[in-house]
Amino acid sequence: DQLFETERRLNAVLNNASVSIFLMDDRQHCIYMNRAAEQLTGWTLDEVLARDCPLHDIVHHTYPDGRPFPLEECAIDRAFPENNQERGEEVFVHKDGHFFPVGFTASPIRDDATNIIGTIIEVRDISEEKAAAERQRLLINELNHRVKNTLATVQSIAAQTFRGQTDQTARSVFDARMAALSTAHNVLVEDNWESANLRSVIERALAPHLLAEVDLNRFQLKGPDARLHPKVAVTLAMALHELMTNAAKYGALSVPEGQIVLTWSLHDLEDGRQQLNLCWEECGGPAVTPPARKGFGSRLIERQLPMEFDGSAEITYAPAGVICELQIPLTTLGWVGQETIEGRQAS
Numbered sequence: 001d002q003l004f005e006t007e008r009r010l011n012a013v014l015n016n017a018s019v020s021i022f023l024m025d026d027r028q029h030c031i032y033m034n035r036a037a038e039q040l041t042g043w044t045l046d047e048v049l050a051r052d053c054p055l056h057d058i059v060h061h062t063y064p065d066g067r068p069f070p071l072e073e074c075a076i077d078r079a080f081p082e083n084n085q086e087r088g089e090e091v092f093v094h095k096d097g098h099f100f101p102v103g104f105t106a107s108p109i110r111d112d113a114t115n116i117i118g119t120i121i122e123v124r125d126i127s128e129e130k131a132a133a134e135r136q137r138l139l140i141n142e143l144n145h146r147v148k149n150t151l152a153t154v155q156s157i158a159a160q161t162f163r164g165q166t167d168q169t170a171r172s173v174f175d176a177r178m179a180a181l182s183t184a185h186n187v188l189v190e191d192n193w194e195s196a197n198l199r200s201v202i203e204r205a206l207a208p209h210l211l212a213e214v215d216l217n218r219f220q221l222k223g224p225d226a227r228l229h230p231k232v233a234v235t236l237a238m239a240l241h242e243l244m245t246n247a248a249k250y251g252a253l254s255v256p257e258g259q260i261v262l263t264w265s266l267h268d269l270e271d272g273r274q275q276l277n278l279c280w281e282e283c284g285g286p287a288v289t290p291p292a293r294k295g296f297g298s299r300l301i302e303r304q305l306p307m308e309f310d311g312s313a314e315i316t317y318a319p320a321g322v323i324c325e326l327q328i329p330l331t332t333l334g335w336v337g338q339e340t341i342e343g344r345q346a347s
Contacts, residue, residue: 022055023109024119028077030055031118040102040125042095059092064099079106080119089126101126154178176245179208196233198226198276202262205240218253223264226276232328235308236278242297243280243324251322252285259284269329275311276328282321290317301326 014021020037022030030048038044041059051058056071063069071077079086086106091099103126109118206219228236244253252258264278282288291298298315301324305313311328 018124020123022121022123024055024080024121026080026117028054028056028071028080028119030058037123040123041092059094060090062093064091076104076106076119076121079108079121080116083108083116092123101130176208176241195227196230198223198228198264201228201233201237202240205237205244208244218259220259220261222262223278224266226266228276229330232276232309232330235305236326236328239297239301239305239313239326240280242300243322246297247282247285247322250286251288252282255285257284258282266330274330276326276330278326278328280322280324280326282323285321287319288317288322289319
């Protein structure tokens, strides 16, 4: 009676579970499937048992393009022979012939002597998740297209506005800033506007100023790779553009022997956030004298960064070369790994 009651409760739990559960023996034949699994596949347990073949041959036998899918290529099956847990996504075949994506977890089952005697598989239909991701992708693509059109419109308006009212130098400066903004946008597009790779932001900002192969040796970069919030990425890209432009006109990049040393690090703050500390240092260039007035680039760096992100920015006009130090608290940032860029040349 106790065994019967335990089995009844177990069946009640399994048959009311929303996730599909399959129990396989050591031949990968299905010996149990709950109600959700029957609804998922279109097959009843009695029908599956009557087939007397691996479950793979019933619900997972064909690739979506029509090619046969051998059991030995099945990731789900590896949980048994390789004695480990497998997770991932696959495409099942419904009884009526249509394909549908699933997420699965396959774990080996052991007896009292720890011998592997079968596999338990948990499966869920992820069709709606895939459809939502596709809709989001289309939406982001449309957003990217419209942003590009907006930037092009702004450039066109500027061209008409500047025509005959200003010199070519001012127009060139404006175009360069728009190009820098567009480049930052491209970095974000690559990751669906969720975040931006710090290394990519830095290297894309440097790229327009690398006019010859010799220029590659003029940049020393060192720091951990990380992810940046989109807003931080755009502002940082614009700040680096302004520093690069100034260096090319008046600083270290205006002479062949000049160099840029760019280092950065990440530090934990007391409120749980991380802070990006970045230092731009020029060396080997002409002697530096402080400017008589602040330009757009200096105002962008020293005013906007602290105002937007509650950080700090300081530009020091040392005689040996300009030094710019940024401290930016980050709201969305995670380590990509411990790999650092040491002596890496900008590409």
